[in-house]
Amino acid sequence: MQVAAYAAKSPESPVEPLEITRRDLQPNDVLIDITWCGVCHSDIHTARNEWGRTKYPIVPGHEIIGKVSAVGADVTKHKVGDTVGVGCLVDACLSCGACHDGDEQYCEKGSVGTYGGTEPVIGGVTQGGYSKQILVRDEFVLKVSDKLNPAEVAPLLCAGITSWSPLKHWNVKKGDKVGVIGLGGLGHMGVKFAVAMGCEVVMITTSEEKGADAKRLGAHDVLVSTDREAMKAQRGSFDFLLNTVPVKHDLNPYLMLLARNGTMVIVGAIEPLEPMHGGLLLSGRKRVAGSGIGGIAETQEMLDFCAEHGVTSDVEVIAMKDINAAYDRVVKGDVKYRFVIDMATL
Numbered sequence: 248m249q250v251a252a253y254a255a256k257s258p259e260s261p262v263e264p265l266e267i268t269r270r271d272l273q274p275n276d277v278l279i280d281i282t283w284c285g286v287c288h289s290d291i292h293t294a295r296n297e298w299g300r301t302k303y304p305i306v307p308g309h310e311i312i313g314k315v316s317a318v319g320a321d322v323t324k325h326k327v328g329d330t331v332g333v334g335c336l337v338d339a340c341l342s343c344g345a346c347h348d349g350d351e352q353y354c355e356k357g358s359v360g361t362y363g364g365t366e367p368v369i370g371g372v373t374q375g376g377y378s379k380q381i382l383v384r385d386e387f388v389l390k391v392s393d394k395l396n397p398a399e400v401a402p403l404l405c406a407g408i409t410s411w412s413p414l415k416h417w418n419v420k421k422g423d424k425v426g427v428i429g430l431g432g433l434g435h436m437g438v439k440f441a442v443a444m445g446c447e448v449v450m451i452t453t454s455e456e457k458g459a460d461a462k463r464l465g466a467h468d469v470l471v472s473t474d475r476e477a478m479k480a481q482r483g484s485f486d487f488l489l490n491t492v493p494v495k496h497d498l499n500p501y502l503m504l505l506a507r508n509g510t511m512v513i514v515g516a517i518e519p520l521e522p523m524h525g526g527l528l529l530s531g532r533k534r535v536a537g538s539g540i541g542g543i544a545e546t547q548e549m550l551d552f553c554a555e556h557g558v559t560s561d562v563e564v565i566a567m568k569d570i571n572a573a574y575d576r577v578v579k580g581d582v583k584y585r586f587v588i589d590m591a592t593l
């Protein structure tokens with residue numbers, strides 16, 4: 248089937264209209280009319296080939312909300328009219344050890360990304376949510392409560408789960424001192440979740456002017472990472488750090504913030520980092536780890552938690568035609584805290 252979309256055609260070209268071919272409805276497919284799509288920094292890295300592996304043309308978008316408009320004969324989880332979500336994953340083998348453990352994102356045979364992956368039915372490249380419709384295998388479609396504003400739910404599908412999963416995996420608990428590094432799409436959700444989990448939350452930012460906002464989001468304290476004295480004063484005090492910095496950077500100043508047995512999880516920079524000082528790791532048995540998005544069951548658990556606790560993303564709604572200006576603003580850190588495209592404007 249032919250579907251209207253917006254795509255990047257080369258690293259230099261703007262994101263612009265393109266009609267794409269999607270597979271026809273398969274027995275296990277859910278056809279979704281897309282209503283909202285969040286704008287993740289990964290969309291920009293991909294559209295501009297900053298990770299060096301983009302296959303053009305590419306339709307970004309992996310924070311998708313929509314309405315089910317058709318289902319294949321074997322679909323059991325969803326029905327026409329349901330409000331649903333799709334995140335960064337649209338397929339995996341569902342039989343390997345990782346999939347068995349609910350870690351479909353780490354599928355041993357390779358999970359299929361919502362965009363830029365290998366389309367499993369018709370071949371070619373998977374194309375994401377900056378489009379009118381998408382077909383997704385039943386198991387990879389998430390249920391979305393109608394209690395929440397759907398535009399504000401869209402960013403939960405990537406920014407939300409990517410912050411949620413490490414907090415859960417490393418058993419962050421009530422009373423822990425948690426630092427969230429970088430107040431962007433991921434970071435603002437990290438703050439909200441850690442606050443909801445009863446942690447003492449410190450927003451660690453390069454932008455002093457974001458301090459008041461961080462407190463509005465629930466952070467108990469704000470630490471400006473360029474202020475050496477302030478960083479020194481909090482040395483050795485954090486149980487957990489969620490590092491969302493999107494580019495290569497020096498981890499050492501942040502490592503110094505960790506308490507004994509503390510862990511810093513990298514979710515932002517998907518590229519080589521500056522060298523770490525081993526001494527900072529071994530004194531106090533500290534860990535640096537990484538985490539990629541989250542599994543399907545875990546994403547559903549996060550969405551259900553958000554519906555129950557009224558947690559959503561802070562969004563700025565844009566029209567599809569304004570996507571390129573929005574990209575420039577994300578790169579400048581000028582968004583509070585996620586752009587979401589109103590897909591009715593495509």
Ligand code: NAP
Nearest residue numbers: 288289409429430431432433452453454493514515539540
């Ligand atoms: P974003 O909205 O641009 O937020 C990143 C924040 O990091 C900025 O707002 C800024 O916050 C801070 N920052 C930017 N440059 C910095 C620098 N040079 N040094 C220190 N801090 C800096 O991006 P996002 O959408 O949250 O995504 C963050 C990163 O995660 C991206 O690289 C994205 O590709 C990646 N990502 C990873 C996964 C995963 O599975 N692990 C999933 C989704 C996204 P302050 O102004 O507060 O300093």
Ligand code: ZN
Nearest residue numbers: 287289405406
């Ligand atoms: Zn993303």
